[in-house]
Amino acid sequence: MIWVLDILLLILLPLTAIVVVRSRDLMVAAIVYSIYSFDMAIIYTQLNAPDVGLAEAAVGAGATTILFLIAITKTERMEE
Amino acid sequence: MFGSSDLLILVVLVPLITAYFLPLCGYIRSSLCNLVSVFSLSISLIISLYLAKIVVLEGTIQYFTTGFQPPFAIEIRADQLTVLMVLATILLSLLTVIYSRYFIRGRFTEERKGLYYALILLLAGGLNWFIIAADIFNMFVGLEILSISSYTLIGISQKRKAIISGFKYLLMGAIGSSFTLLGIGYLYIMTGTLNFNDLALRIIELNLMHSEAILASLAFIVTGLSIKSAIFPLHVWMPDAYSEALVPICALSSGIIVEAAVYMLIRIIYTVYGTKIIMEIVPITTIFLYISGIAIILGSFFAISQTNIKRMLAYSSVSQMGYIILGVGISTKLGLSAGFLHLFNHTIMKACLFFAVGGVVYRKGITEIYEFRGIGKKMPWTMTFFSIAALSIIGVPPTNGFVSKFLLAYASLDAEKWFFAIIILISSLLNAVYFFKIINISFFSGKKEEEKDIKEPPKTILIPTGILAILCIIIGFAFPIPLSMIETAIKSLIT
């Protein structure tokens, strides 16, 4: 029954992506983008690519999100 | 010990490794950066000249890193065309670095100079990697290295608008890279290999000629690389980028980056997909033929209407890329080799034009065409070099531009596409309109007395311009040498 988990994780991806796109608060978008990346990392591991999963967890959920957060604090938080 | 084919890897390694040291050099002493980069690129130039000699005498070099056999190793390869591209890359980067010595003085802080040179060397290394890769994923990695460094190089000019133009370039370029990666994915999912030759074999073996995935990959890769190479409908980033970027970067970008992208585009569509797919199943060559006709004429008209000389040169580049693509569109051996010859000639001519404009910018800081009044009397050498390159682009004998344009016209007549010979003729006249305007304004109008302090730019700016202008004339006479090299390579490209 692992495919149920698979499908749930996969369905979470577009949902989080839509939240990233729709939210007017960029901070929220960045945090949700982190969730999106982490979800993606789990899916990579589930698809037998643990190397990529580790990299995505470190880079996507970690470094990229922090870079986004810094850029948002340096600029403005709300989307016009 | 080092065999002759081992040298191929050094062409990539030397600039890339030096690039990592340059911030360190900038920290110790900023004047060291220029010397180190000139030294490193000179070594690369010597290596690539030696490689060219080997390739001409002994034929194509194939090199497998890690020593495994082809499908498992990363293959790099240099045939005669590749070697010419590598030579052009290294030569132009070397001249740009020499040129930048005085040009960027006062424009950057001491610390930034190291980063500037590091980016140029990274660009040179990435370009070489991109050019010599014989496997489609390494091509992508080289493409990304050169793209990221070129976005930054266009954005770091001191002008305010430069950041926006760099940002636009980044956005379009990023979409292009994503498309290319997606195309690579489609190719890999269908064939299970990444090597160019292997891909071509597998596509025929597995009978994938009509498979939708392969055709989709063709579409994605052609679109992605066309964005990088500023082929006509996708050229919109180029005028904005060039009008604001530093002049040496314009020269480097329009001289070699777009050329490398179009070179790789032609190489991929011919080696991987083969003539059957691109001529019969999806008539890409025909599409390119008509696009090139529109690009040549429209680019020239846009160039005439510009008042900023850098924008004008950028639109002229759009038109010149049209000529190169016309070679693909004609798709005979003669047409393709004429297109490639024009590619190398365009490298030299356009870089020389930008360098000459940069000399004026260095002394006077002007880029509007009407301000060029009387410049020719103050800076005779700079404007002479400019005129030589301009005549070359127009296609006046005995310059190199004449040779390649003549060959292109001849090839289109030969392939019974006489309409395009007329387009070449019209476009030459249009080129003459906008270049003679500048030559006329700069030499034959304006007074001598005003602004006496304007004089020739320093020698490090003048000499690279002069070298390129002299190359324009030399290749105009010695064109059989590059042409024979190109024709040898094209024999294996078109089967």
Place this chain on the structure above:
Amino acid sequence: MPADRWEDVIAQTIARLLIPMILLYGIYVIFHGHLSPGGGFQGGVILASSVILYSLVHELDQATKFFKKKFRVILEPIGPIIFAFIGLLCIFFSGNFIQYSKLPFLGDKEMAAVSITIIEAGIGVTVMAMVISIFFSLGGRNR
């Protein structure tokens, strides 16, 4: 603007406990990379994330004191240098570029494992320095 110094005792204490573990995990990921998931790049990013965590709970200036620009500039070329050196050493012993098995010091497979580990360690250092540099230069004070 709120107070310039922003300190949270809980965050700082937890960070003090976490940072050694993150460092250890990063080093494990680097050196165990050829046997299990991981490698120089992932480990380098994990190492860098510990420094980023430190500078998030403390002041940024305090973190830049540890990783001065001079230090980072020296760390950055290490990975490529090691990679190029080992690669060219293989050519020197009449192999192809990065053909580890031609290196004469150990057996074929052992030599490959050893040289890959060395290269991964170098890459880890480089990636760490690069990510920290990106973080500092993006998050640093406006000039």
Place this chain on the structure above:
Amino acid sequence: MNLSFYLQHYNYWICVSLFMIGIYTMIAKKNIIKKFMGLNIVDTSIFLFFISMGDKRNAAAPILHAENEIIVNNYVNPLPSVIILTAIVVALGLTATALSFAVKIYEEYGTLNSEKIERLW
């Protein structure tokens, strides 16, 4: 090519939808940082595409254990993983460059709205 063929390859549907969402964000959203988030979504969707095609049913991750003999069918294809590792590195570099552009644009123009910037240009 029946319905079950399409249903079994559900990964690819997600890839396509993510790609579309990302491209939409890059084109329709005016905020520059939002555009870069869209770019990252496009990139990750392509990564998911690669990883999905490397996967195999009833196969293990391509990690070599010294004791077992190697049966190719028991392992998934390692090449897409390696490709995507490189591409993730590239994506990080691209994001860092892009965000430094965004910060610089905000310093110069005081806004991140690309339409306003276009008007100021």
